[in-house]
Amino acid sequence: MNQPDTVNLLQECDAGIRMGLDSIRDMMDSATQPLRQQLQEYRMEHEELQQRTEQLLGQYRKPGKEPAVMAKGMSWVKTNMKLAMEPTDASIAELVTDGCNMGIKSLNKYLNQYPQADASSREVANRLIDLEQRMVKEMQPLL
Template sequence: MPNEDTIKLLKECYAGAKMGIDGISRVINKTENKKLKSLLQKYLKDHERLEEKIQAELKKFKDEEKDPNPLAKAMSWVKINVKLIKGEHDKVIADLMTEGCSMGIKSICKYLNEYSGAMEGIKVLCYDLVEIEENFSKDLRKFL
């Protein structure tokens, strides 16, 4: 049976993956550069695959997902829409996604430290999310 740290960490990891999916989904159709769009599609799929794994673990533990913080989602929506008004969508999108990756890495690492008693298999899912975010951020650099 999972301990409390395991459930809490799993829920935070789920919320992080959902936040990534939400952010990418908001900008993908506003992208003009085909290479950037392809990159966004790849990382959207990576986030969705990880989300499914996390969701399966939550179901195994008979627990529910945690949605991203509504305030964080609202702030993300406002930031994306305000910045995209200025033009140069692809550079703005790459910048926004890079910022999102940094915030996601910081958040997951914080929760890994906070819920250090979580099961190792669940920590691995969080490390997978951090790796996805790190790689996404690196791949975005050429579009900044």
Template sequence: MTTHPDTLNLLRETDLGVQMGLYTFDQLLDRIKDDRLKQIVTASRNDHRRLQGELRDLIKGYGSYEEDPSLMTKAMAWMTGNMKMSMDDSDQTAADIITRGCDMGTKTLYKYMNQYDHADLSVRDTARKLIAAEEDLEKQLHPFL
């Protein structure tokens, strides 16, 4: 039995979302000064790493390939984050960057969940977990904006 293309597409997009979240956390964590904000972001990074492990298991199970975010995507994220932080190196700016990333990530995943509606339930479940993690993080960051 072959795997439905929707499964592989949603798996790839969810994996890319986790990778971009981890990339952003790693980029900003050392610049955050507030201990509580640092704890929130660190906990979310750990949650994303756990989801990344789930995704790696799914990727192996489906025989899919791993794909890194494009160099252009990473460069744009790096430039945006560093430009904003260089203009205002504050926790509020870091929280804003992460919140915008969460918003963009959840919108994108909702779109792909709808687009790839024939994806296997295990992949859809992991995508839902990432959406929930991003929405939760966004709420936790509201006091820092």
């Protein structure tokens, strides 16, 4: 185990979780049932992973990490522009799919970048990847 790798991986997971939560909240009001319920479930699963991430970071007395300002701003603009032009569940499914695919790519990059991260932090990253992959699959019928 390597403490810097562990902390870095956890902080990247935290930033990704925060980005996902912000995006889900931005889309929630535009969704119709049953998609709205599905988004609420995704939000709760992200919050559970965030709690676990914060707990592990707390063991090292390290803070979480906010998403990059530019990435967060661009995501907000894309989401709001897309939903202003096409406020449909299909648009939301497309946004979720795009966001999850970016998250999956980033998380795999960080797993490779921080190979000495401990098992607990790698488990969080892999659980987040699994969640994002499931979200992509569940959005496919709405595209």
